[in-house]
Amino acid sequence: MAELNMPSNGGKPSRIQRRNRGLILEAALDVFSRYGYRGATLDQIAEQAGLSKPNILYYFDGKEAIHVTLLNQLMDNWLAPMHEIDPQGEPLEELLRYLHRKLEMSREFPRESRLFANEIIQGAPRIAGHLDEVLKPLVDDTAALIEGWVRAGRLAPVDPRHLIFSIWATTQHYADFEVQVDVLMPEKAAQNGATEFLDRMYRRLLTPEPG
Incomplete structure (x- = not known):
């Protein structure tokens, strides 16, 4: 993948180079999120960024290079909340904090x-x-942690992987289906009730029964 062109003296990228690269990635994120990889074009990215297509190609080899850069950045940020689940913490609160952050x-x-x-x-x-080498080991470790909490009676019996999938589905729905959510629940104040609703649902699911 092409990286930012470096100055001939081997120094750090200039302020303009960093600015342009940031403009390209920001524009590409908007274009890819609306049209998908197949529907997006370099011309669309260039227009959105306010740069010429040759200027785009100065910084990146092509559309795929931009897309991979965005995905790599995304995966690092997206997985951070799961890394932050504390094995020494209170299980229910740790999982609810993960839910809230997602x-x-x-x-x-x-x-x-x-x-x-x-x-x-x-x-x-x-x-x-990345899914095989990074995501799967992280989910395996998190699932094993949840299983341990269940065996210790600190969580109600639950399949850990289905729990993780469910949290992903119920939280990311609000982003992936944003247009539909806005039509069905146009009041943003009402949408804010998602936190309370999901917290109550998962708290009931995961709280062990007395005794």
Whole structure:
């Protein structure tokens, strides 16, 4: 993948180079999240960024290079909340904190969520290795942690992987189906009730029965 062109003296990228690269990635995120990888074009990205197509190609080899850069950045940020689950913490509160952060991210980064969803729907051709080498070990470790909490009676019996999938589905829905949510629940104040609703639902699901 092409990286930012470096100055001939081997120094750091200039302020303008960093600015232009940021403009390209921001524009590409918007274009890819709306049209998907197949529907997006370099011309659309260039127009959105306010740069010429040759200028885009100065910084990146092509559309795929931009897309992979965005996905790599996304995966690092997207997985951070799962890394932050504390094995020494209170199990229910740790999982609810994870739920809350995923819901916050769906509100803060809807384009990133749709970018990832589009990549998965297409068969993950550009991040299959990342899913296998990074995501799977992390989910395996988290599932093992949840299983341990269940065995210790600190959580109600639950399949850990289905629990993780469910949290992803219920939180990222608000980003991936944002247009539908806005039609069915146009009042933003009403949408804010998602946190309370999901907290109550998962708290009931995961709280062990007395005794």
